[in-house]
Amino acid sequence: MTQNAVETHDLSKVYGTRAAVQGLALEVPFGSVYGFIGPNGAGKTTTMKLLLGLIRPTGGSIRLLDEELTPANRLKLLSRTGSLIENPGFYAHLTGAENLRIVAELKGSDAADIARVLDTVRLTPDANRKVGHYSLGMRQRLGIAMALLGWPTLLVLDEPTNGLDPAGIQEMRALIAEMPRRCGATVLISSHLLSELEQIVDHVGILDSGRLLYQGTLAGLQEHSRGDVALRLLHPEAAQAPLAAAGLAAAARCENGEWLLPPLKEAFLADLVGSLAAAGAGVVGVNRRTKSLEEIFLSLTQGGSGTGVV
Amino acid sequence: MVLKAFRRSVRAENKKLRGGGVWAVFLLIPLLSAAYGTFSFCYNSAAVTQDWAGLWGQHTLYYALFFFAPMAAIYAAWLWRLEHLGHNWALVMGMPVPRPCLFAAKLAAAFRLVLLTQGWMWLLFFGCGKLWARLPGTPPPACLLWALRGALAAVPMLALQLLFSMLCRSFVPPVLLALLGGVAGFLFVSKGWGLYWPYGLPALGMNANQGRDMLGGQALPFAAACLGFTLLFTAAAALLLQKWDVRG
Amino acid sequence: MLRSVRAELLKTRRRFDWLLLALLAGTALLLGAGGAPDSLQELASGYSAFFYTLPIVHVLVMPVGMAALTSRLWDAETRGNTRKLLFTLQSRGDFYAAKTLLGLFYLLVLAGMEALGLLAMGRVYAFTEALDPGRLLWLLVCSAAVEAVLLAAFTLLQLRFSSPVLLLGVGLGCSMGGFFLAMLADIGSMGAAVLYAAPFAWFLPLSDMEMAWDTAARQAVYLPQPRRYALLAAALGVGALLFLWGRRAAADREV
Numbered sequence: 001m002t003q004n005a006v007e008t009h010d011l012s013k014v015y016g017t018r019a020a021v022q023g024l025a026l027e028v029p030f031g032s033v034y035g036f037i038g039p040n041g042a043g044k045t046t047t048m049k050l051l052l053g054l055i056r057p058t059g060g061s062i063r064l065l066d067e068e069l070t071p072a073n074r075l076k077l078l079s080r081t082g083s084l085i086e087n088p089g090f091y092a093h094l095t096g097a098e099n100l101r102i103v104a105e106l107k108g109s110d111a112a113d114i115a116r117v118l119d120t121v122r123l124t125p126d127a128n129r130k131v132g133h134y135s136l137g138m139r140q141r142l143g144i145a146m147a148l149l150g151w152p153t154l155l156v157l158d159e160p161t162n163g164l165d166p167a168g169i170q171e172m173r174a175l176i177a178e179m180p181r182r183c184g185a186t187v188l189i190s191s192h193l194l195s196e197l198e199q200i201v202d203h204v205g206i207l208d209s210g211r212l213l214y215q216g217t218l219a220g221l222q223e224h225s226r227g228d229v230a231l232r233l234l235h236p237e238a239a240q241a242p243l244a245a246a247g248l249a250a251a252a253r254c255e256n257g258e259w260l261l262p263p264l265k266e267a268f269l270a271d272l273v274g275s276l277a278a279a280g281a282g283v284v285g286v287n288r289r290t291k292s293l294e295e296i297f298l299s300l301t302q303g304g305s306g307t308g309v310v
Numbered sequence: 311m312v313l314k315a316f317r318r319s320v321r322a323e324n325k326k327l328r329g330g331g332v333w334a335v336f337l338l339i340p341l342l343s344a345a346y347g348t349f350s351f352c353y354n355s356a357a358v359t360q361d362w363a364g365l366w367g368q369h370t371l372y373y374a375l376f377f378f379a380p381m382a383a384i385y386a387a388w389l390w391r392l393e394h395l396g397h398n399w400a401l402v403m404g405m406p407v408p409r410p411c412l413f414a415a416k417l418a419a420a421f422r423l424v425l426l427t428q429g430w431m432w433l434l435f436f437g438c439g440k441l442w443a444r445l446p447g448t449p450p451p452a453c454l455l456w457a458l459r460g461a462l463a464a465v466p467m468l469a470l471q472l473l474f475s476m477l478c479r480s481f482v483p484p485v486l487l488a489l490l491g492g493v494a495g496f497l498f499v500s501k502g503w504g505l506y507w508p509y510g511l512p513a514l515g516m517n518a519n520q521g522r523d524m525l526g527g528q529a530l531p532f533a534a535a536c537l538g539f540t541l542l543f544t545a546a547a548a549l550l551l552q553k554w555d556v557r558g
Numbered sequence: 559m560l561r562s563v564r565a566e567l568l569k570t571r572r573r574f575d576w577l578l579l580a581l582l583a584g585t586a587l588l589l590g591a592g593g594a595p596d597s598l599q600e601l602a603s604g605y606s607a608f609f610y611t612l613p614i615v616h617v618l619v620m621p622v623g624m625a626a627l628t629s630r631l632w633d634a635e636t637r638g639n640t641r642k643l644l645f646t647l648q649s650r651g652d653f654y655a656a657k658t659l660l661g662l663f664y665l666l667v668l669a670g671m672e673a674l675g676l677l678a679m680g681r682v683y684a685f686t687e688a689l690d691p692g693r694l695l696w697l698l699v700c701s702a703a704v705e706a707v708l709l710a711a712f713t714l715l716q717l718r719f720s721s722p723v724l725l726l727g728v729g730l731g732c733s734m735g736g737f738f739l740a741m742l743a744d745i746g747s748m749g750a751a752v753l754y755a756a757p758f759a760w761f762l763p764l765s766d767m768e769m770a771w772d773t774a775a776r777q778a779v780y781l782p783q784p785r786r787y788a789l790l791a792a793a794l795g796v797g798a799l800l801f802l803w804g805r806r807a808a809a810d811r812e813v
Contacts, residue, residue: 049642049813052645052646053645053646054642054645054646054812054813055812055813056812074649075648075649078646078647081646083642083643083646085642085643086639086642087639088639088643089638089639089640089641089642089643089644090638090640091569091634091638091640092479092637092638093571093572093573093634094568094569094571094572098568098571101568102565102568102569103643103647105561105564105565105568106561106562106565106644106647106648107647108561146643331719331721331723331724331727332723334723334724334727335723335726335727335730338727338730338731339727339730339731339734342731342734342735342738343734345738346734346737346738346741349738349741349742350741353741372734372737376618376733377730377733377734380622380726380730381730384723384726384727384730387722387723388723391722394637395637479637480630480633481629481633481722481723481726482578482626482627482629482630482633482722482726483577483578483581485622485626485726486578486581486582486585486623486626487581489581489585489619489622489623490581490584490585490588493585493588493589493619494588496589497588497592
């Protein structure tokens, strides 16, 4: 058994002359919450549709839940999957509960499962109202409820917090974060709310123009996205000479009372701090700034490929 | 100010018609009707007078009695479908125009479609008459009048269909209602009650299958029926739009 | 497959599709009745008159009716944007087959409504002719077979275009076309052979009743015609082929 719930090898999808996804080697570990991020049009939704067999790949292969995805076993694999792609689909003339009954019928779930998912997404009071009368947030909850039916092993969620209010976003965040622990599910989630994603994911894949720019743990991404070093100095005028000797005179800049230096290796930083102290600069604080996921994402996708990140 | 709002709404409605499949219906139905009518005219020389009026009768026979109503219903359903999909109701009803103007603008857009259809129908009539049936001279002006009168007579039916399509978010039921209405219209007209049924008015206006003017002496009641039905259905729609909560 | 069928039945709640079927049946019967029979001779051949006129009415009404029914069957998926979800829960083939089965069930209901309506009309007008159940069954079976062909054809169109306007426009066109062929059969040089050219006109050659005009008695006389079992089999065959084609087209569809 591999360690990945989802694996793709050289996956690509070409529409005419436009490559929506190219050479994708996705690895979503079992039991992880994998954040799939990228700018609009990066290929996230296309990739998710490829994983679910909604569209056919132009090249490459897909493994889901330790099996090669083929037309023959697709439904068997999808019976263990829950998904919400783009906007939720529903029948406006039916109630929320009736919509869930249709999905439950197809998944082989029972009434108890319907009640469970309604409770999970807080739609129980509105279950018997027609979906045509639901707000945007309620429809989104219904879509998530449909994905949760049948205790899926793999959840593929495309922008699941769309339309939810802050309380709803927080609830959804908590729900998604505990899916691996609660029911052993693996979650592949895409979102534009990077600050929200940062709080729940443990793995990240950054996609741009159909190519994966980074894939790995969130901690690893933050580790490798070398942040600036911030120094608080009592006597900054005394720091000029040691900084010049270290070749950092031009790179150093002052911001909000802190001296910012570009990312430095630890040994070099230790020596520099020693030099500054010896020169009487009065080093009272050394801080290595960590870039937020949003900053990393923007630097990667706007600054060309792999800028500032290993 | 209301007139300005109405004009803006009409321009908006006309823009929405671009790129819709409704133009395929507009082209196809009169074309098939013209083919049928001309063939019937040429091969039924014993039963049909072989002149322009006779050809007109054959062109309009089934066109006005059966196919015109569903075709007009498709136009009306299409105009409302654009709002029923997505969240366009909220968009449209949030516009700074009086709500009855929205309905009136759709009626104007639908009438424009019907007018163009009648024009196309008349062109086909003329073309088939000269090229296929080889009729001498030109059609009498009365035929053009009947085509225009048919378009005007379609307005109450369009208003009713727009009301149905406004109320029903599904495309199909209003079109089926129009089919039934058209069939019933055929029966009403054959019994001389065409003025009392909105689906019978286009057949009377177009003088379907008649060489003489079916409305001879009844022009005023005809006009009153057209106006009365139009006002009734438009008022109903305006009232509903004013009172309604917008959903979706 | 059974689950897909049950899911389709669940979707019909509160859609009142039976009302649309009643509208169609009512339209056909109303047109078939035309002028109400009022003479003794007309009442004595009331049912035969219907067996003769209903196929003609079906040529006029059913193509657009079947286009409407097809649009109705598929519209909920288009408006609800449900395919992305449904194709993760069932195979496209099962989805398509379940929709087809629902459509065929609707045709059964439509046939039942027409039969009941015909019987009701017989009572209301007090036909003195006895109803021939075999003739009624033949009429309903043949109508359903041709309607199934139309349903399958429009489903193929729906898979390709999804536009109800196009579907209904083609339906209207087929209604007119069928009527045109009926006229050609009557007065053209090729005779009834033209009716075989288009399945949407097969209501007519499948009819087992024809009408002759008795000029002396100035009344219509209805005469039984041989039943074209081969054509009925052909209709079922064409319907099956179109169904398989549609199933193949549905399987290839991306969402």
